[in-house]
Amino acid sequence: MKLEDLYGDVIIDYAKNTKFKKHIEHNHEAHGKNTSCGDEIELEFNLNGDIIKDISYTGHGCIISQASTAMLCEALKGKNINSALNIINEVIKMSRGETFDKKTVDSLEMFEDISTLPMRVKCFSLSWHTAEEKLTEVKENDES
């Protein structure tokens, strides 16, 4: 992966953008941690039925994890749980170097080559795994 790809302007801008980096009124929250560096991420969800009305994050981490988390918020906001889980699923596949649906992944495709960097995959996918776990839990509770 070339420097310009990983640390291009778009990604740095996402990392610095604080639009989603705040506390919101929420009814669900999820905590994620990267054991290799101690980075932590806190996601807050405001769910209305199965719609993600609002979403935000706090915590500390590298550019990759901050940018990835900001883009997660952007991608999931307004979606229902099922389509959110679908997006998450495709993004995680991409991060593992598996085949994925480009349309679903959308602009996150710029992280396609992250799969070649085993250490950075963790940074990138931390918030996605965290969100996946929480939304799956909510979904299962609703169904039961």
Add this chain to the structure above:
Amino acid sequence: MKLEDLYGDVIIDYAKNTKFKKHIEHNHEAHGKNTSCGDEIELEFNLNGDIIKDISYTGHGCIISQASTAMLCEALKGKNINSALNIINEVIKMSRGETFDKKTVDSLEMFEDISTLPMRVKCFSLSWHTAEEKLTEVKENDES
């Protein structure tokens, strides 16, 4: 080491000779064990002051250990503790491939090359270590 050296007639004869393989009236005994095969040797000493009046062995083991033990009995019988320990010392040096006194070692020199066989050194030296430990103990008790 050539087959004829390790399993020559003299050594096989010693191993089969039961002259010293018996129980005797004794005032000291010592037990030795080879952890790699479970072989065990029991030495009995009849000491008169510091003179080894009689010595014998029982137990089970390979030709090397049986022959070596029979030769140990032959070499130590009649000696006083100090010269017995001296012989033992030189024989153990030989078995380790260190320089040793040929005169002291005498006919045991036929085992000189045992030092090149790490597994068989244990068979050869089991009874010598067992005797050394016991005689050193007796000597130290006498002196104190």
Add this chain to the structure above:
Amino acid sequence: MSLFQKYRNDFPILDKNNIIYFDNAATTLKPKRVVDSFEKYYNNFNSNVHRSSHKLSAESTKIYENSRKNIADFINAESTDEIIFTKGTTEALNLISSSLIRSDLISEDESVLTTTLEHHANFVSWQQYGKIFGKNVHYYKNNNGIFNEDDFIKLIDKKTKVIAFTALTNVTGQVTDIGKIINSARNINKNIIIVIDGAQYVPHFKTDVRKYDIDFIAFSGHKMLGPMGTGVLYGKKNILKKLPPYMFGGEMIDSVTTEDTTFNIIPFKFETGTPDVAGFYGLSEAINYMNETGTDKIHERVKELTMYALEKLKTLDFLDLYGTLDENQHSIVSFNVKDIHPHDVSQFLNDSDGIAIRSGHHCAQPFHKELGIYSSCRASFNFYNTEEEIDTLYDALLKIRRWFK
């Protein structure tokens, strides 16, 4: 060139040494591609794993995790989370026995059942951790060196929480009927935990942990053409998650404070310290070699050699042979020459004809005790051995008789 000669050409050590290597159960020879993997690894990728983001570390991490995947597939594990790397079967069995016994999965009125046919690694570990942590360990005693699965099953009851047994004993080569034991055990106690010593089994039999519903199986890389210092513990995910860690150090940690420590997810919870990446790269090459050669072919060839050896040695009336002495025996033949100590037999075979067998108790003292002997001779085969080599062994045994007469 015969197929067997082709196999032999893959093992450079056979060119250089005039040796008949029948000590395969102790450690196998290594094919060229496994030996060469060290140079490849250290001269190109040398690095610690999982910890740095530089190129060498990224490459090393991929190599290490690909090796885990390769091994998971080899035994048909569901996930790489179930493959824990150790330095050998011994460490794998210490890990699982101490962790299980220390966990709350076994209560104080429950027990572990193992057998007197085990290698010390699968016997002393249960016994000693049982003593240290106050849990009960029971033993099935074999009958004249034979593992009778029915008698073993009779000892299992509702209080038996763990059964630990070998899939192929390293003394006689008897193959255990794993399927029968596991089915019967689960009928008695659905949640019984099955721990298998696969050190001699995995190298020779298609191992399918899901087909047999095995909970844990331990094996060694160096006994299946791989490097020394490599071993594997397979463990079922849902049980591994409940177990306490074995060793403490880096990487297996989630968070550390002076008050307490929380641990990483599996399999990393059970792996700590810088791993032997080069070694596991080599093990992966060994697996590739076995897959390409064909594990079925290897199995069949070793079966042939074992039967050939058994039939020949059975004709020597001055031998005591141990085991079932039929098709239930695989890769190993153990015996004693009447009135001659095993150490003398193995020394003679080495000195007279360059034949490498092993003599001793093969780290299985309870087994030998049940047989009423202290030690024995063991010839163990692999697919690069030949019938001619077995003929040489046969002739050398006749020579021994004459020599020591």
Add this chain to the structure above:
Amino acid sequence: MSLFQKYRNDFPILDKNNIIYFDNAATTLKPKRVVDSFEKYYNNFNSNVHRSSHKLSAESTKIYENSRKNIADFINAESTDEIIFTKGTTEALNLISSSLIRSDLISEDESVLTTTLEHHANFVSWQQYGKIFGKNVHYYKNNNGIFNEDDFIKLIDKKTKVIAFTALTNVTGQVTDIGKIINSARNINKNIIIVIDGAQYVPHFKTDVRKYDIDFIAFSGHKMLGPMGTGVLYGKKNILKKLPPYMFGGEMIDSVTTEDTTFNIIPFKFETGTPDVAGFYGLSEAINYMNETGTDKIHERVKELTMYALEKLKTLDFLDLYGTLDENQHSIVSFNVKDIHPHDVSQFLNDSDGIAIRSGHHCAQPFHKELGIYSSCRASFNFYNTEEEIDTLYDALLKIRRWFK
């Protein structure tokens, strides 16, 4: 050809990769003769040790025990009985911490003292075994990342039975005054047991266990030019004899019955399972290489490089540097680029100039916590590095600033 170029030629990986390797504290590069030792061993001697009497086994046993002798001499141990082979520092520290804590050498009103500067291997192990076996563990808390020996000594009292500390921290490279600590500790409590984490120290300092009267010291082969998967625990004979074994299996056994087991003499009581003979052969070659190159020369060269790096990096005002920042620091320089996450720094250095450093908490979370940070960047040097490489690092750090501005 300069001397330094000559050093570099000994490391084939430097030819093949356009890489500036500053991750030596994680694992060092391996010289050609160490890499080649694998081929030599597996293609000529391949065998298990201590167990068979055939030629390969005899050769392997000699190789393995000669390696033990070589290592004993390297650290001036009195006897080879005092050298226990492990797979790394982590296993060595787990061995000694669990065995000491489980033994009756520490009573329930006595305690262990360690420090928050430790690698997790020398911290979590004492903490967790202490919890498991009900023994007390206390911690010296460092002040702003500095190990103050006087403050540490103040915490030692008559009830302190074991002190465990690093001789060179893997975070800042600060060298501990071992002599001072050991003398003071013995004055307080003559029989106090000294356990040293030598993972970063032994590769760079002439280690003399008798001069300093060290009881135990652990180190890793792969951090001193040797193969991965090799490590050593040195232990004083008279204490080792009193300790219970760590792992259970073959070879470490004297006698086994279903009632109980008795154990072999040292060092074998602490070594079980088939060892990595090839690996320890390689470690012995690494020691030969270091002896022939001159451990003094290696030390001096690394000292030069460390000081050069420190002085250069000190001039960059956008860096936070950690440690004593003077001659007390050896082989390691740690820092953060203000406002930029260490993972981004290390990724950038790799991508822009092929510089391999490590970022993270370096398995030392308590240390980082005391510093008030989560993670850091670490550049660690060895004698094959050069001033030019450090200049490249310096320039790249300036680039980072510009890039992320």
